[in-house]
Amino acid sequence: MPRVSDQTSCAQPKVSVAMVTYNHEKFIAQAIESVLMQEADFPVELVIGEDCSTDATRSVVQQYAARYPNAIRALLPDHNLGACENGRAVTEECHGEYIAFLEGDDYWTDRRKLQIQVELLDKEPSFILCAHRFRIFDEAANVFHDDGREGVFQRRSRMVTTYQNFLDPYVISTLTLLFRREGLRGVSSKHTARDIVFWSHLLSQGRDGVVLNRVMAVYRQHAGGMWSGLHGQASAEFLFEGAAAIVSLQGFASGSVRDAYSRRAHQVSSGWISKIGKSLVGLAEHTDRVIKGLPAEYRPGTLDRAFHRSVCTLSVALTKLFWLQANSLRWMGGGRGPSLRWLRLRCRQLAWLVALTPVLLLHGVERLLRLLRRREENVCAKAHK
Secondary structure, X not given: OOEHHHXXXXXXXXXXXXXXXXXXXXXXXXXXXXXXXXXXXXXXXEEEEEOOOOOOHHHHHHHHHHHOOOOEEEEOOOOOOOHXXXXXXXXXXXXXXXXXXXXXXXXXXXXXXXXXXXXXXXXXXXXEEEEEEEEEEEOOOOEEXXXXXXHHHOOOOEEEXXXXXXXXXXXXXXXXXXXXXXXXXOOOHHHHHOHHHHHHHHHOOOOEXXXXXXXXXXXXXXXXXXOOOOOHHHXXXXXXXXXXXXXXXXXXXXXXXXXXXHHHHHHHHHHHHHHHHHHHHHHHHHHHHHHHOOOOOOXXXXXHHHHHHHHHHHHHHHHHHHHHHHHHHHHOOOOOOHHHHHHHHHHHHHHHHHHOXXXXXXXXXXXXXHHHHHHHHHHHHHXXX
């Protein structure tokens, strides 16, 4: 069976692989090679959207496009488009009957991945998408992890996922997806950039999906990742800006999908809240160390002003984060359902709490500074006696 890299022509591809990349210099070659190694009895095209990276990612993409002109088309905008717009542009350029997603920092591990998925969808037209299992590579720790979905399959070779239950359990992942191009009808850039919203769009069209109990890809966790590299307000915006799009999908207000989404949002929000709490503790500890280490010639006022600006900036960012979550949940059905109502209330309470952070922290810092200055004055007074 021929490899994608050996294609002599790709005039009418059966499968289009949509790859978005930004600052993936260390990983992009492995991602591209994992597509080129695919063994398939049909033509495959790889469409790469390189979004004006600040490292050498574009150079690597250009070299591969020049080496494999029958398999690779590179989209090279002259200015940064952003994740949503870049994803939309790449998807629109995919001409295949089927489309697969692969970001520039992930990679496939099975040479027959596309062949297996295409054969299944060709044979069973009732499915609109096919996904599979994967492994997780933690770049910082240099270790692989299981995707944690073994118990979901319970030794079955595959499972069917529907619009009503695709989030419970959550088994579809971007790098594993192959779907029918016709499923793009009515899609927007917000749909394609946010995986949960896109799965909702595909499965709301009346056909189910199938997920294979077969590991055929690796998801890479690292600081520059599109999702794992986002923090705080940025990650909140990435997940919750697309929430309004789900509301318009048929059947959302019935409850099952809404409640499953709210559970997912609660899991993610809990993680952010935990990280924010640790950050605030770390900030307080750092401030305490700085104050205790001040030299005797410290002039009151300098640190006070700098710290005040830092804390106010942090507080504004955190307040926006929690209000954004609360408002997004309001878009998702007006607060109907106990779990949505609880989460909205929790987010608003946290927003008010974070808004008070400058007052609380500055009060503590000012008290420490007064104690420090009083201690210095006592030392000086004793020295003069």
